[in-house]
Amino acid sequence: ETGVTQTPRHLVMGMTNKKSLKCEQHLGHNAMYWYKQSAKKPLELMFVYSLEERVENNSVPSRFSPECPNSSHLFLHLHTLQPEDSALYLCASSQVVTLASSADTQYFGPGTRLTVL
Amino acid sequence: AQTVTQSQPEMSVQEAETVTLSCTYDTSENNYYLFWYKQPPSRQMILVIRQEAYKQQNATENRFSVNFQKAAKSFSLKISDSQLGDTAMYFCAFLSYNTDKLIFGTGTRLQVFP
Numbered sequence: 001e002t003g004v005t006q007t008p009r010h011l012v013m014g015m016t017n018k019k020s021l022k023c024e025q026h027l028g029h030n031a032m033y034w035y036k037q038s039a040k041k042p043l044e045l046m047f048v049y050s051l052e053e054r055v056e057n058n059s060v061p062s063r064f065s066p067e068c069p070n071s072s073h074l075f076l077h078l079h080t081l082q083p084e085d086s087a088l089y090l091c092a093s094s095q096v097v098t099l100a101s102s103a104d105t106q107y108f109g110p111g112t113r114l115t116v117l
Numbered sequence: 118a119q120t121v122t123q124s125q126p127e128m129s130v131q132e133a134e135t136v137t138l139s140c141t142y143d144t145s146e147n148n149y150y151l152f153w154y155k156q157p158p159s160r161q162m163i164l165v166i167r168q169e170a171y172k173q174q175n176a177t178e179n180r181f182s183v184n185f186q187k188a189a190k191s192f193s194l195k196i197s198d199s200q201l202g203d204t205a206m207y208f209c210a211f212l213s214y215n216t217d218k219l220i221f222g223t224g225t226r227l228q229v230f231p
Contacts, residue, residue: 108162
């Protein structure tokens with residue numbers, strides 16, 4: 001148990017649906033992340049939040065909309081997705097966003113397996 | 118830009134044997150961290166071991182140890198006395214002091230057979 005939970009664990013949606021992924025961390029961390037994990041590809045960092053403010057957006061399509069209402073919760077709102085968006089979406093948290101200077105690391109949730117039909 | 122390469126998509130090992138997973142990276146920086154993460158079928162990514170680039174001594178965590186060759190930009194993971202519970206995807210990752218981003222490799226799927 002790493003203290004980072006994600007719901008739902010599995011999600012199947014049509015291209016016209018709207019759904020949300022939820023991430024919650026119980027570690028008292030100040031930074032949270034969304035990653036996309038596709039088969040045979042490196043993890044792709046999507047969004048970074050530090051103290052509820054977005055500090056990184058790696059050219060992610062607007063059909064993915066993150067929300068961080070507080071330092072413990074992170075959402076990823078999904079709408080009009082494409083089949084190529086099917087992947088495992090991982091949430092992570094860390095004490096601070098400046099990992100290297102603080103010798104910190106990230107703690108990952110179990111992921112949401114998303115299938116877009 | 119930094120890159121991380123894991124050239125072994127899949128590996129297998131018999132229980133109680135030793136296996137080595139390879140990882141190479143490319144960077145022009147001198148200070149950085151390297152990590153090995155394990156992702157079992159449950160999908161929870163777990164940190165296995167961490168190495169600071171400025172340390173010459175190889176990191177060790179119980180049955181897990183690394184062979185860090187800074188000049189060669191190589192960071193292999195050795196698992197001794199392999200156990201069935203070691204079956205998982207293993208990701209090598211690089212953390213830059215400059216960008217502060219974790220860069221992951223594509224992973225190596227390890228299967229431990231009884």
